[in-house]
Amino acid sequence: MKPWNLLPLILTASLAAAPAFAAKASKAAPAAEDPAMTVRPVTGLKALDMPYDAGEGILVRWDVMPHDEYAAVYVVELSSVSAAGPWVKAKEVRSDQGTVAELGFPFWARPKAGQRAVEVKPLDLFSNDSDAAKARVSKAEYFVRVRATNGRQVADSEVVTGRAESDWFSMPRLNNLIFTLVFCGIVLWFISHARKKDLFLRRIPGLDAVEDAIGRATEMGRPIYFLTGRLDIDSISTIAASLILGEIAKRIAQYDTQLKVPHTYAMTMAVCQEITKQAYSEAGRPDAYREDINFFITEDQFAYTAAVNGMMVREKPAACFYMGYYYAESLLLTEVGASVGAIQIAGSDSEHQLPFFFITCDYTLIGEELYAAGAYLSRNPVLVGTLRGQDVGKAFVMLSIFFGVAFATLGVLIGREGWVTTMLEIFKSY
Structure with a gap:
């Protein structure tokens, strides 16, 4: 028999064996899916x-x-x-x-x-x-x-x-509450300590020159100009300037020197009127107080500057105080003051205008020295104690940053990254 004649027999046998192989394959199916x-x-x-x-x-x-x-x-x-x-x-x-x-x-x-x-x-x-x-x-x-x-x-x-x-209570802000209570306790302790004895305050040359400026104006018979800046009374720098005005007005009242305070906001003028009146009363010279010491000019920036400069040129003040926040008018005002020969003392927390004050003024209070000036001049126990408490708070913040960076670096080096997270959570404001 020839080989190709066997091909039909082979195909028939293969088809007959297929069910058997399928049955074996079904028995070898994988186990049921993992219950997990x-x-x-x-x-x-x-x-x-x-x-x-x-x-x-x-x-x-x-x-x-x-x-x-x-x-x-x-x-x-x-x-x-x-x-x-x-x-x-x-x-x-x-x-x-x-x-x-x-x-x-x-x-x-x-x-x-x-x-x-x-x-x-x-x-x-x-x-x-x-x-x-x-x-x-x-x-x-x-x-x-x-x-x-x-x-x-x-x-x-x-x-x-x-x-x-x-x-009612946010527990994540517990750290803020603790820091606030600790800081308030420190401030209250320093206030009570300041009432018992004088606390040391760093010397501020610009404020030490206040007496010289007032004395010079008295000798020359010329007025003293005091400017409170370009912001309204809701600004912290204007509030600081008004406190300084009160302390300087006490000294001016004792010398019976002419004081002029031009304003750019009516609300600031009203507040400064009361502060000046109180200062003259505390100095024992209520009769020397005049309502026109504080006067309103305009809210326009450069119109105000031009008006003040005109008065300076005409009256040639012996001393000019520039306290508060200033903008572009700072150099315009102080240049005119320098040209008339006035002693000029400035104080501002406007970092952009400080260079102009450095150039044209005799003394300049930098940044937070403006806020400390009221305590420095008055030696009021509340102000002095608050100032010292703030210094302690700043020192605490600086030490916290230093040790925080040190511990965070050490935690990364020894594989304790959790230290970094913990320290950030302690000082975070939630």
């Missing part, structure tokens, strides 16, 4: 009030599930109607997310670990911009569920309810 890979509904689901907030958030927590290591995804859904829905997607997190550390609380206010923790905000889902809608949404009770999925399977959890409520 099966997505199950989350357990331990709770919808709690988000701690330490203003009633805006709900904290959703559930247990760590066995299928988390297989890249499960959790979808937190909210309903404002009923446990049957409709549902609104609030947040989606992966199995490696939703930890307590992600909530952003410091270590002393962090919720207990061991469960997933996700914050959802109903205000972002169910309210518009009206205050009434926000109030209604913030007080409502919501239905919460968590849907777990791995891309192939989906499992819905039981439905729980939760409500967002406002809290």
